[in-house]
Amino acid sequence: xxxxxxxxxxxxxxxxxxxxxxxxxxxxxxxxxxxxxxxxxxxxxxxxxxxxxxxxxxxxxxxxxxxxxxxxxxxxxxxxxxxxxxxxxxxxxxxxxxxxxxxxxxxxxxxxxxxxxxxxxxxxxxxxxxxxxxxxxxxxx
Amino acid sequence: xxxxxxxxxxxxxxxxxxxxxxxxxxxxxxxxxxxxxxxxxxxxxxxxxxxxxxxxxxxxxxxxxxxxxxxxxxxxxxxxxxxxxxxxxxxxxxxxxxxxxxxxxxxxxxxxxxxxxxxxxxxxxxxxxxxxxxxxxxxxxxxxxxxxxxxxxxxxxxxxxxxxxxxxxxxxxxxxxxxxxxxxxxxxxxxxxxxxxxxxx
Numbered sequence: 617x618x619x620x621x622x623x624x625x626x627x628x629x630x631x632x633x634x635x636x637x638x639x640x641x642x643x644x645x646x647x648x649x650x651x652x653x654x655x656x657x658x659x660x661x662x663x664x665x666x667x668x669x670x671x672x673x674x675x676x677x678x679x680x681x682x683x684x685x686x687x688x689x690x691x692x693x694x695x696x697x698x699x700x701x702x703x704x705x706x707x708x709x710x711x712x713x714x715x716x717x718x719x720x721x722x723x724x725x726x727x728x729x730x731x732x733x734x735x736x737x738x739x740x741x742x743x744x745x746x747x748x749x750x751x752x753x754x755x756x757x
Numbered sequence: 758x759x760x761x762x763x764x765x766x767x768x769x770x771x772x773x774x775x776x777x778x779x780x781x782x783x784x785x786x787x788x789x790x791x792x793x794x795x796x797x798x799x800x801x802x803x804x805x806x807x808x809x810x811x812x813x814x815x816x817x818x819x820x821x822x823x824x825x826x827x828x829x830x831x832x833x834x835x836x837x838x839x840x841x842x843x844x845x846x847x848x849x850x851x852x853x854x855x856x857x858x859x860x861x862x863x864x865x866x867x868x869x870x871x872x873x874x875x876x877x878x879x880x881x882x883x884x885x886x887x888x889x890x891x892x893x894x895x896x897x898x899x900x901x902x903x904x905x906x907x908x909x910x911x912x913x914x915x916x917x918x919x920x921x922x923x924x925x926x927x928x929x930x931x932x933x934x935x936x937x938x939x940x941x942x943x944x945x946x947x948x949x950x951x952x953x954x955x956x957x958x
């Protein structure tokens with residue numbers, strides 16, 4: 617890392633290297649060791665701006681706001697009982713879905729079996745037609 | 758999309774199940790951040806409370822269907838909070854108010870004993886006077902402590918553009934608030950505002 621890049625980063629992110637992009641930190645630390653006077657001067661300047669920024673007042677969350685926000689969670693449907701009701705309903709629908717799928721499978725399977733049997737019978741008749749001396753009833757039963 | 762490690766993942770899952778303790782923990786963790794974000798973006802505590810409350814309401818609605826691994830919940834919540842702030846800032850521009858925003862106090866420096874109480878107000882006022890994008894960059898990176906990639910993504914700018922906004926914003930604040938910087942000698946180098954005032958005399 618060059619001194620110019622170090623300066624850019626200090627001016628953008630401040631003096632605390634933990635706030636710098638993770639990809640630049642190792643190179644910045646190396647530059648600090650290689651150019652201690654220059655780098656510390658740049659960080660000192662950045663630290664002055666940091667100190668000013670840190671004096672900004674941070675609003676405190678009032679109890680009234682906190683209570684309103686917690687109450688809004690219930691209003692949005694986030695209560696254990698309601699979530700459990702929804703989960704039970706989803707489980708019921710899920711069970712009903714599986715049952716419906718199973719019924720559909722049975723019906724499909726029966727249809728498929730009938731269809732396959734019919735196809736086999738047709739094949740047998742056609743085969744039997746090519747043979748002499750075989751009665752249809754022997755094939756079709 | 759790459760999987761993201763989210764420190765809020767477990768808490769969001771518990772909130773989604775309606776766990777009262779998780780809801781309280783989420784309020785303790787996120788409400789102060791949303792309030793600080795909105796207060797610095799809008800410069801109005803009452804509006805900031807409304808925004809923070811609305812952002813948390815959307816968090817409650819999102820929690821049951823939150824899909825972990827795609828984005829950090831905190832980044833998503835910042836997106837919600839910022840959009841709510843943008844809406845209010847846009848409305849302000851459309852309906853100009855008769856009262857101009859507070860300006861940074863360029864008057865004589867306060868007494869040392871009062872400085873701690875008044876410095877924050879001056880810094881907030883100076884922050885409010887910054888161009889919107891510079892202010893937003895400083896709020897997201899310095900105060901909300903988002904990474905440069907998260908902040909750039911939220912602002913829909915490149916990381917280089919974010920760094921430029923940060924540098925310009927910090928430089929402007931440094932010039933406006935030069936007399937507050939540690940080690941400043943009031944008699945040696947007047948702030949630009951006072952220098953300008955002196956030049957007019």
